Amino acid sequence: xxxxxxxxxxxxxxxxxxxxxxxxxxxxxxxxxxxxxxxxxxxxxxxxxxxxxxxxxxxxxxxxxxxxxxxxxxxxxxxxxxxxxxxxxxxxxxxxxxxxxxxxxxxxxxxxxxxxxxxxxxxxxxxxxxxxxxxxxxxxxxxxxxxxxxxxxxxxxxxxxxxxxxxxxxxxxxxxxxxxxxxxxxxxxxxxxxxxxxxxx
Numbered sequence: 001x002x003x004x005x006x007x008x009x010x011x012x013x014x015x016x017x018x019x020x021x022x023x024x025x026x027x028x029x030x031x032x033x034x035x036x037x038x039x040x041x042x043x044x045x046x047x048x049x050x051x052x053x054x055x056x057x058x059x060x061x062x063x064x065x066x067x068x069x070x071x072x073x074x075x076x077x078x079x080x081x082x083x084x085x086x087x088x089x090x091x092x093x094x095x096x097x098x099x100x101x102x103x104x105x106x107x108x109x110x111x112x113x114x115x116x117x118x119x120x121x122x123x124x125x126x127x128x129x130x131x132x133x134x135x136x137x138x139x140x141x142x143x144x145x146x147x148x149x150x151x152x153x154x155x156x157x158x159x160x161x162x163x164x165x166x167x168x169x170x171x172x173x174x175x176x177x178x179x180x181x182x183x184x185x186x187x188x189x190x191x192x193x194x195x196x197x198x199x200x201x
Contacts, residue, residue: 003028003029003133003134003137004027004028005026005027005028005134005137005138005141006026007023007025008024008025008026009022009023009024010022010023011024013037015037015077016077017080017081018039020037020038020039020080020088021037021038022036022037022038023035023036023037023038023138025134025138025141027134027137029134030134032091032092032093033092034090034092034135034138035090036089036090036142037077037080037088037090038086038087038142039080039081039085039086039087040084040086041085042085042086042142042144043142043144044145045085045144046145046146046168047146047147047168047169048085048086048087048144048145048146048147048148049080049085049086049087049147049148049150049171050086050087050088050089050139050144050147050149050150051072051073051076051077051080051086051088051089051149051150051151052089052091052132052156052160053069053072053076053088053089053090053091054069054091054093054094054097054130055093055094056069056073056094056095057094057100058103059071059073066107068173068175071175072150072175073088075150075173075175076088076173079171087139087142087144087147089139091130091132091134091135093129093131096120096127096128096129096130097125097126097128097129097130097131098125098129102125105123106120106122106123107119109122109123131159132156132159132160132163135160136160136163136164136165139165140164145166146165146166146167146168147166147168148167148168148169148171149167149169149170149171150170150171150172150173151170151171151172152172152173
């Protein structure tokens with residue numbers, strides 16, 4: 001039986017980056033509260049700017065400098081606002097899918113010398129356990145014909161294409177490296193093939 005998804009609530013949401021319509025979804029895959037922020041008319045549109053953002057409590061909410069997540073979220077919302085239309089999908093898969101507790105444990109392992117990939121593996125997880133089937137269903141529900149994906153992650157592009165999403169292009173979201181995240185960014189580029197600039201020390 002095919003997974004199902006329902007758009008339960010839509011409500012206007014004024015933000016620092018303009019007004020969006022927030023869509024709250026229920027689904028038959030998990031019990032998490034996934035949402036989409038939509039600006040403008042994206043129905044049956046081509047080359048819609050889309051950011052599929054996985055939850056990062058420490059970066060998105062607390063402004064952590066250990067990663068680039070919060071900055072990418074801000075950049076995506078600004079870009080959608082400037083473009084005048086687009087979709088930001090917010091998936092509740094914290095810590096590349098391992099959850100907040102394990103992510104914080106991984107932080108401590110990183111402080112002891114491991115990188116972000118090795119720390120996840122040491123805790124019994126894959127380097128990246130995220131999946132995007134719900135995001136694909138949300139784009140289908142919004143009747144988006146094709147997208148330009150805001151990402152540095154080639155795996156995300158490949159996964160969406162496998163799920164039937166027409167990814168026509170990529171919009172990079174490159175943040176400025178600093179002392180607190182430079183090792184993290186280098187690891188993503190080297191071990192996870194993220195398409196990042198070479199961070200300066």
